[in-house]
């Protein structure tokens with residue numbers, strides 16, 4: 001595989017940006033080698049600067065549910081951009097995207113657009129604190145909520161671990177406001193709330209944790225969170241930056257039929273442009289400025305070009321059977337690979353929820369907690385990764401990252417991928 005152009009670009013990039021990248025995982029540190037520099041994408045395919053072509057399952061880390069350069073999205077962007085890129089004043093497109101979402105989502109009444117998932121989460125936490133007058137937040141080990149200071153925290157052992165930051169530059173006084181608990185453990189949440197509910201503003205969770213492997217939570221656990229939050233006057237925040245519009249238009253909220261107090265969005269909502277959002281009931285959202293006294297603002301919030309991309313993409317998602325088709329394709333991929341794994345007796349698990357899939361070197365059928373992931377096996381992932389790359393399949397460059405099937409993947413693409421994955425496992429494990 002030719003990679004000289006990517007290598008050259010990376011050498012140059014390293015002199016200009018920390019690690020040569022603008023977001024760390026792109027640097028390929030966990031799989032080794034040189035990051036592949038992309039120059040274009042169309043449908044399910046992306047092409048790098050050395051003209052290698054790949055079937056893409058990273059899909060920009062989730063946003064591109066229609067695949068690359070979708071014609072309707074592209075046209076919407078072009079049409080809008082010709083009229084100016086930003087006004088810093090309200091536009092009709094903001095109404096259109098807000099209404100499109102709210103009228104098709106039974107769990108929210110009012111929405112505020114921001115420019116990233118991180119910003120959405122940060123604002124949702126401020127809102128929860130403003131509404132409850134309390135300051136601590138419960139998060140779960142293995143859930144990622146963007147690079148918000150107080151959420152860059154990992155768990156230690158013990159019942160209530162006051163967080164230790166995974167990043168330097170975060171004051172202890174911030175992480176002291178964060179309590180980290182293991183996923184899918186009802187008892188720990190219950191005892192923590194019993195003891196500390198008077199200080200806890202919110203529980204934040206990815207209802208489908210998909211940033212540290214794919215950790216499937218039991219419905220019962222999620223329902224229990226809802227009940228406890230109601231009992232103790234704690235707000236339940238579903239961080240649906242990945243799962244929103246992904247496992248159904250109403251995301252994990254609709255899938256599990258659980259009413260959270262606040263939902264955060266990102267990724268798919270912007271059709272490949274930078275958009276995030278947080279949404280809730282009228283009562284809660286009316287605490288946000290200028291109506292209420294929880295301040296939150298943004299120069300480029302509700303940017304018309306980004307709104308138009310979101311509108312075009314979400315309209316496509318609303319078409320009949322859109323999510324059924326996606327699910328079938330992801331099932332086809334997972335079933336195809338699984339058959340081979342079982343026939344060979346490999347200790348690998350692969351599973352999906354909707355069009356999100358993940359495989360891990362594990363003997364468990366599916367994982368629910370971060371500590372069940374065997375980090376020692378990530379060297380095997382790196383080998384599989386490079387084998388797939390050589391054979392024209394692009395995944396996010398880390399074994400902790402999930403894959404996404406888009407509407408642009410054909411059955412033929414899926415079948416090619418199954419063959420490549422089986423071949424990669426055979427090569428690496430034999």
Ligand SMILES: *Cc1c(COP(=O)(O)O)cnc(C)c1O
Nearest residue numbers: 116117118144145146239241242
């Ligand atoms: C990606 C992600 C974020 C952060 O969004 P950015 O747009 O990268 O800031 C937050 N929460 C979840 C669940 C995510 O997957």
